[in-house]
Amino acid sequence: xxxxxxxxxxxxxxxxxxxxxxxxxxxxxxxxxxxxxxxxxxxxxxxxxxxxxxxxxxxxxxxxxxxxxxxxxxxxxxxxxxxxxxxxxxxxxxxxxxxxxxxxxxxxxxxxxxxxxxxxxxxxxxxxxxxxxxxxxxxxxxxxxxxxxxxxxxxxxxxxxxxxxx
Amino acid sequence: xxxxxxxxxxxxxxxxxxxxxxxxxxxxxxxxxxxxxxxxxxxxxxxxxxxxxxxxxxxx
Numbered sequence: 686x687x688x689x690x691x692x693x694x695x696x697x698x699x700x701x702x703x704x705x706x707x708x709x710x711x712x713x714x715x716x717x718x719x720x721x722x723x724x725x726x727x728x729x730x731x732x733x734x735x736x737x738x739x740x741x742x743x744x745x746x747x748x749x750x751x752x753x754x755x756x757x758x759x760x761x762x763x764x765x766x767x768x769x770x771x772x773x774x775x776x777x778x779x780x781x782x783x784x785x786x787x788x789x790x791x792x793x794x795x796x797x798x799x800x801x802x803x804x805x806x807x808x809x810x811x812x813x814x815x816x817x818x819x820x821x822x823x824x825x826x827x828x829x830x831x832x833x834x835x836x837x838x839x840x841x842x843x844x845x846x847x848x849x850x851x
Numbered sequence: 852x853x854x855x856x857x858x859x860x861x862x863x864x865x866x867x868x869x870x871x872x873x874x875x876x877x878x879x880x881x882x883x884x885x886x887x888x889x890x891x892x893x894x895x896x897x898x899x900x901x902x903x904x905x906x907x908x909x910x911x
């Protein structure tokens with residue numbers, strides 16, 4: 686594979702080396718990663734559940750989006766940064782880990798689903814913003830999002846149990 | 852106290868969780884997903900109670 690030199694370069698990077706050598710760095714990164722994922726997945730689930738008919742403190746999809754999404758994006762940035770740092774510490778090992786590959790593929794899928802909801806699913810949102818039952822296409826996007834995020838957490842947690850040392 | 856802990860450790864359910872390799876990551880995933888919903892719901896409620904999040908937020 687042609688990305689092997691790139692992975693090796695990431696592995697050899699000063700920061701990666703510092704994370705490997707430090708005893709405290711990795712557990713801290715894991716804590717930040719899991720906590721920020723909790724907020725990403727939790728907030729998104731609340732919006733997904735609203736699309737599936739279970740509403741939180743407000744029936745309005747638009748209000749819920751406006752309130753949940755800033756928290757989602759800030760948390761996602763934290764999760765991505767801590768995740769990237771952990772990846773760098775053993776880039777060559779993670780890249781060939783099937784659970785890691787599944788997780789990344791699922792993240793791409795969930796991103797495509799988000800774009801799908803944004804472009805198609807939110808059509809005429811003002812008309813059904815507070816309706817108990819939203820259009821089937823939006824419900825489908827919510828269901829897909831919920832299922833894919835659950836799988837992301839599942840495969841993510843498995844990475845820590847299946848990783849070959851180096 | 853130690854007897855109680857030993858009893859839990861030696862129970863068939865505990866041995867099974869230790870032996871089956873997929874059980875721990877799966878239980879941890881369920882744990883994390885439940886935490887995600889708990890923390891996020893609490894945060895939404897707290898922000899609502901703090902008056903930062905309104906029932907009908909400022910719509911565009």
